[in-house]
Amino acid sequence: MTFYGYERPDGRVGVRNYVLILPASVCASDTTRIVAQQVNGAVTFNNQQGCSQVESDQQLTMDVMAGYAANPNVYGTVVVSLGCENCQMDLVVKAIQERTNKPLKQVIIQEVGGTLKAVDIAVRYAKEMAAEAALLQKKEFPMSELIVGTECGGSDPTSGLAANPVIGELSDRLVKDGGTSILSETTEFIGAEHILAKRAATPEVHDRILEIVRRYEKALRLVGEEVREGNPSPGNKAGGITTLEEKSLGCIHKGGHSPVMAVYDYAKQVEAKSGLVIMDTPGNDPSSVAAMAAGGAQVVVFSSGRGSPTGNPIVPVVKITGNKLTFAKMEDNIDLDASPLIYGEKTLEELGGELYELVRQVACGRQTKAEALGFTEMAIARVCNYV
DSSP states (O other): OEEEEEEOTTSOEESSOEEEEEESSHHHHHHHHHHHHTSTTEEOOOOOOSSSOOHHHHHHHHHHHHHHHHSTTEEEEEEEEOSSSSSOHHHHHHHHHHHOOSOEEEEEHHHHTSHHHHHHHHHHHHHHHHHHHHTOOOEEEEGGGOEEEEEEOSOOHHIIIIIHHHHHHHHHHHHHTTOEEEEOOGGGGTTTHHHHHHTBSSHHHHHHHHHHHHHHHHHHHTTTOOGGGTSSOHHHHHHTOOOHHHHHHHHGGGGTTSOEEEEEOTTOOOOSSOEEEEEOOOSOHHHHHHHHHHTTOSEEEEEOSSOOOOOOSSSOEEEEESOHHHHHHOTTTOSEEOGGGTTTSSOHHHHHHHHHHHHHHHHHTOOOHHHHHTOOOOOOOOSSOOO
């Protein structure tokens, strides 16, 4: 199978063709919003961080910003900073250039004379990039060029029984075709980490899977917290999930049955054609999706038993549910109903094939429900992580 995408100068393949207006900190976020509103094809996000962070915390923010600019769905980036934040312009530019050679411009609000002048300059840069991006023609590529992130949120028992196994079937098909699937949410490996570790391709990967789980639990205990006090969430419990272990056993189905080839830290660049890999992310949906987008995922597939509106500024998010009541109530948010698996109306192979074809169509340009609604919410993980 193949899809049609945009070839980038760094050799990667995008499924969207955005100009990213990147805020280097919270103090530049309103300015980037004003800029993006004035340019067709431009996107931005509300960066709540970028300043007043300790070094290890700031690195997470830097990795997401650099990864967003490098994501193949982005044609080029206009970085906007205030000028006095910790994430200084030269640091952000250097981090981006270490990941990609795509078009890059920069505007520092304090140096150009305030918000209005910064907006004027950034809009001109962005319009020039958008005009260049519009000239690109799509080309045909094999599915092996795709990196697909997998996520679950607002889970209920149907997630583990139907939606996540269907995503796992998609993952196995993509891996078989030479592509890359990312399994995320370290907190939702807890209680099932030994099962994942047995699937590790090497002893090093086996040990890393156990390490990231232990590290996560330890990080929360350092501040006197216990992961099970916040996970499962109230919505998970209302849906019928009683323990974190139950949730984890359902979560890991998204990885199918392929061997785990590597473990990546939060928002680090994922190599294409890598098979099934893990990224160490929180269970918090927007911050987990953000990390996979920063790692290079062009598409994210997201299961939700209770229903979720989550989108992303640069990556289309395909929503799937195993709960037929949720699909009926939230059809404007959900792209695929996996409940026929539970009722014996369709097989896992049939639904996996439907999801694979849907992902291929989205890669070719089909809008997801979240895109059609304009949903772009996101977050960035902190050193004291979300649960």
